[in-house]
Amino acid sequence: MPFARLARFCALVPITALLLTACGSGAPSDRAGDAAGAGVTLTNCGQRVHVPHPPRRAVALDQGSAEIMLSLGLADRMAGTGTWTDPVRPNLAKANAKVPRLAERYPSFEKVLDTEPDFAAASFGYTLGKGGVAPRASFEKLGVPTYLSPTDCADKDNSGDGDGVRTEALTMDTVYGEIRDLARIFDVRERGEKLVARLKSRVRKAASGADAEGVSVLYWFSDSKSPYMAGCCGAPGVITNALGVRNVFDDTHEEWPQINWETVVDRDPDVLVIGDLTRRSQSAESAAQKIRFLESDPATRNMKAVREKRYVLLKGQDLNPTIRTVDGVEKVAAALRAFGLTK
Structure with a gap:
């Protein structure tokens, strides 16, 4: 059957197992290739997305998406970026x-x-929602296919008012899947595999000989009044699991719950992983502001990590679920070695 007729046929009849490879699907098994001229079709965060040809004027609406595209060598096919957290x-x-x-x-x-x-x-789903740039349906209505990172929808409930709740712990495999999806969409699969291999190698190298079992850590993203601390299972959980440390708030599946300082002091972590943010939307965004607070507040200044100045500074993107999570693994591993906390 000619490919032009095949594409029309796929749009007119139910997709069966026999046609999945020819018409495209989001299943991992067909990521290796798509029928020439048929475009790419996949299921993304519960939505069927068809990209008729490798994009030539793509927009990356969050920094994480932009940095994946740039890492895949796609700058010449990008028409713009937005929503930057860090340099x-x-x-x-x-x-x-x-x-x-x-x-x-x-x-x-x-x-x-x-x-x-x-x-x-x-x-992030919010970016493609009413409060962000525009809902996905608004793009699709104009013939612009959209892709949302599976790190913000797979095994995650975003129906509440916070940053979502993880039903299962995030792993880098979800990030690697995003890389492979985008590489497939842009028809640069080999570049995608090479990028995934580099990231995996970096994680292995950082974690090698960095066993810090028994060491407790706390991840503070922002705000000094009602601080946002990492729960068990987002991007900080990837760092935690790679290095064998224990998150003092591993008893909550909320992505970034707001926790009072009395509870923080009571759990008294060995190490404080601090977000060094460049934005200015809340109190204590930069690492310098956070450290000034910690060392001046009557309660927090007596915490073990504060007395020993065991601070690890990470960019906001290092604490987001993207390729920069690997940077976070490397930085925390290096700090644990410097503090003499690894075996």
């Missing part, structure tokens, strides 16, 4: 400089459409 990773700065930055935070839907995009990707 771009240094090795991607040159490529990133070639891509228009539409906004530091959420660009307007109109500004995104002005780039004439043929594909849009985001790291």
